[in-house]
Amino acid sequence: MAKKVTVDKDLCIGCGACTGICSNIFAIGDDGKAEVIAEVTDADQESVQAAADSCPVQAIKID
Numbered sequence: 001m002a003k004k005v006t007v008d009k010d011l012c013i014g015c016g017a018c019t020g021i022c023s024n025i026f027a028i029g030d031d032g033k034a035e036v037i038a039e040v041t042d043a044d045q046e047s048v049q050a051a052a053d054s055c056p057v058q059a060i061k062i063d
């Protein structure tokens, strides 16, 4: 099952850790904060989880 992934922009500090780990799903937007740029497939789930685990402010939510 594909999961719904979101970034809480109020928490994100734009450190770039998630984009470094999982660049096909996360990118830094014009506002300097991370956003989800693609649908998360089953194949992405491990790297998305790694990105979420690496986020220093726990801004990445996986439902």
Ligand code: SF4
Pocket: 007, 011, 012, 013, 014, 015, 016, 017, 018, 019, 033, 034, 051, 054, 055, 056, 057, 058, 059, 060
């Ligand atoms: S790792 Fe967290 S704080 Fe850093 S850019 Fe990604 S969502 Fe934002």
